[in-house]
């Protein structure tokens with residue numbers, strides 16, 4: 001296989017062959033991109049390109065439904081519905097009665113969660129759900145069959161947490177002690193660092209950074225991802241050798257994180273991009289937080305490429321519906337190691353205001 005790859009690389013390095021290859025590829029892309037039917041035909045020979053993702057999304061959907069009856073540490077369906085309740089509770093003006101179409105289901109999710117608690121369960125999730133449900137039933141004072149039934153069901157549980165403040169609150173006028181200039185300096189300090197000191201990375205610092213990473217926004221507050229972190233040198237090398245993008249510097253990476261998106265967080269394929277968006281927002285906060293703690297990082301690309309997917313799945317023991325989103329190398333930056341200048345784009349090409357282009 002390696003020999004075939006090298007032979008192809010060599011052939012494509014020959015100018016005329018490369019030009020013919022580009023010409024054919026461009027022509028095929030032009031034809032395929034004519035409309036949606038031609039694009040379907042275009043992808044038939046390379047159906048694996050998207051089929052792995054389709055399979056994973058469908059597996060995620062299947063797992064979402066089968067998980068409903070399973071004991072789990074965290075429950076996407078409960079998180080989503082509690083989030084919907086919070087949003088309804090903070091609406092202005094707030095309606096006298098709301099969430100009738102999903103309150104019964106939410107209480108059902110909640111009761112299952114509190115009745116099937118495992119030792120590793122995220123209790124803060126249950127407290128949040130309990131607090132918001134209590135607030136909801138307090139807010140609805142007019143009699144209603146659906147709500148009254150849900151309330152009666154809700155009151156059957158003996159789970160009664162102490163905290164009662166995990167509900168919508170007035171934000172007031174927040175004042176961060178971090179100035180724009182401080183934040184600009186931090187954003188310029190953060191660079192993709194590929195050369196690290198051979199110094200152990202304290203897990204305590206990484207956990208501190210993760211406390212910031214989890215504050216990132218996520219669709220319906222699901223946080224549909226997991227940070228799988230490795231600091232055992234052998235495992236670090238095993239994981240770091242999987243992506244192409246770590247070539248040349250992987251041997252000096254002291255710690256590596258794989259952010260894995262959980263496609264079983266969704267019942268609908270329309271949400272399938274959520275894992276990438278939410279994980280990326282969290283990753284950015286994570287990397288800024290690492291910088292503030294004296295650590296450096298670099299994202300390593302994880303392409304949607306069948307052979308690599310299979311290797312990663314096997315190495316980490318992932319399910320089909322678990323999708324690696326990116327890897328992050330972490331460590332103390334070697335002051336003598338160079339970083340790329342990486343010119344950013346000018347705002348004039350990066351943004352527009354009120355511009356609508358009609359084809």
Ligand SMILES: Cc1cc2nc3c(=O)[nH]c(=O)nc-3n(C[C@H](O)[C@H](O)[C@H](O)COP(=O)(O)O)c2cc1C
Nearest residue numbers: 190191192194244245246298299300301302326342
């Ligand atoms: C999604 C993503 C994938 C990346 N993949 C790689 C990679 O595989 N290998 C690598 O050395 N750097 C990788 N990078 C780092 C980029 O090259 C780097 O962010 C970019 O050049 C800008 O430089 P800066 O991060 O220092 O500002 C990646 C960055 C992102 C966001």
